[in-house]
Amino acid sequence: MDKTAYTVKVGEATPAAGGRPAAGPVYRSIYAKDGLMRLPQEIHSPWDFFSGAVKKYPKNRMLGRRQVSDGKAGDYVWQTYEQVYQKVIQIGAAIRGFGVKPGAHCAIYGSNCPEWVMAMQACNSQGICYVPLYDTLGQNAVEFILDHAEISIAFMQESKIKSIASILPKCTAHIKAIVSFGDVPIELKREVEQLGVSCFSWEEFSTMGEDIQELPKKQKDDICTIMYTSGTTGEPKGVIITNRAIVAGVTTTEHLLQLTDKVVDEYDSYFSYLPLAHIFDQVIGNYCISKGASIGFWQGDIRYLMEDVQVMKPTIFCGVPRVYDRIYTGIMQTSIVVVPKFPPYCVLRHNWGIL
Numbered sequence: 001m002d003k004t005a006y007t008v009k010v011g012e013a014t015p016a017a018g019g020r021p022a023a024g025p026v027y028r029s030i031y032a033k034d035g036l037m038r039l040p041q042e043i044h045s046p047w048d049f050f051s052g053a054v055k056k057y058p059k060n061r062m063l064g065r066r067q068v069s070d071g072k073a074g075d076y077v078w079q080t081y082e083q084v085y086q087k088v089i090q091i092g093a094a095i096r097g098f099g100v101k102p103g104a105h106c107a108i109y110g111s112n113c114p115e116w117v118m119a120m121q122a123c124n125s126q127g128i129c130y131v132p133l134y135d136t137l138g139q140n141a142v143e144f145i146l147d148h149a150e151i152s153i154a155f156m157q158e159s160k161i162k163s164i165a166s167i168l169p170k171c172t173a174h175i176k177a178i179v180s181f182g183d184v185p186i187e188l189k190r191e192v193e194q195l196g197v198s199c200f201s202w203e204e205f206s207t208m209g210e211d212i213q214e215l216p217k218k219q220k221d222d223i224c225t226i227m228y229t230s231g232t233t234g235e236p237k238g239v240i241i242t243n244r245a246i247v248a249g250v251t252t253t254e255h256l257l258q259l260t261d262k263v264v265d266e267y268d269s270y271f272s273y274l275p276l277a278h279i280f281d282q283v284i285g286n287y288c289i290s291k292g293a294s295i296g297f298w299q300g301d302i303r304y305l306m307e308d309v310q311v312m313k314p315t316i317f318c319g320v321p322r323v324y325d326r327i328y329t330g331i332m333q334t335s336i337v338v339v340p341k342f343p344p345y346c347v348l349r350h351n352w353g354i355l
Contacts, residue, residue, distance in 0.1 A: 008033040045218035045243035047124040049290035057292030058082035063114040064296040091122035093209025102127035109133035110157030111300035115181035119155040127216040132277035147171040220244040249283035266292035271314035273298040
């Protein structure tokens with residue numbers, strides 16, 4: 001493949017001289033042929049994307065999930081930007097009420113869902129670094145991260161609390177509370193609290209804060225999140241990601257779509273199933289939020305992924321190569337080949353480009 005289709009030369013090769021080795025020509029992405037992007041001066045952190053969208057699109061649908069009744073998933077139920085903002089402010093106030101200060105660390109553990117995003121935004125509102133946890137880390141790695149990252153409060157799915165409770169005795173030096181995305185059975189709450197750690201349901205925790213008149217100021221170089229590796233070559237390593245990096249990811253996404261397709265607007269909807277614990281879905285999610293678009297979540301079960309897509313009918317679907325390989329294989333294995341109606345555009349990462 002001709003590399004010039006994707007790059008542009010911005011510097012000539014230089015010979016060895018003055019003790020410096022020779023260097024080849026300098027190439028830059030074709031999408032930056034006119035120079036590198038400058039970040040918007042008025043955006044200091046991802047919180048500015050969200051709070052700005054709330055002002056512009058308060059009644060727009062923001063976060064949605066399928067309502068489950070009698071074990072059967074139905075249509076998507078949505079919360080507006082205004083409703084999500086109110087809950088985020090409550091959760092942020094409760095975090096502050098626990099004595100967690102800007103720059104401290106909170107963990108988020110669970111499948112993609114509205115509460116995951118609200119916990120993230122609550123941390124953003126207070127200038128608190130959030131640390132995602134995920135199942136493939138393994139128990140030993142989760143225990144290590146809770147201690148190493150000095151986690152103050154851990155937000156998580158109800159189904160994760162039992163496993164976390166089993167390792168709490170080894171990592172109670174910093175953690176003050178566990179907050180469930182939903183309810184907490186009385187027995188499980190008592191088990192956690194016997195270890196000296198508070199345990200709350202989502203609604204209970206959201207009522208614990210006091211009214212906040214002013215939010216902490218955020219700076220571009222403040223740490224937004226720390227993402228840990230799985231630790232396959234030793235202990236997990238934390239990758240520090242600043243507000244600047246997230247803002248750059250969002251503005252770059254806008255720039256690429258302007259050049260290659262169409263930008264997202266408030267009428268678009270994004271299907272979120274790629275792990276929020278990884279940076280790809282976080283950047284795309286923040287980008288959609290900045291535009292006032294809607295984000296609908298899968299049920300967390302791969303067996304119902306395409307059913308969720310069919311019910312939601314998103315205009316934006318993101319994937320990694322393995323996802324598209326699975327879709328392709330599924331189509332080719334059917335006795336009757338039906339060409340699927342893909343969304344208007346699919347955002348692919350790695351070297352798949354943008355379609």
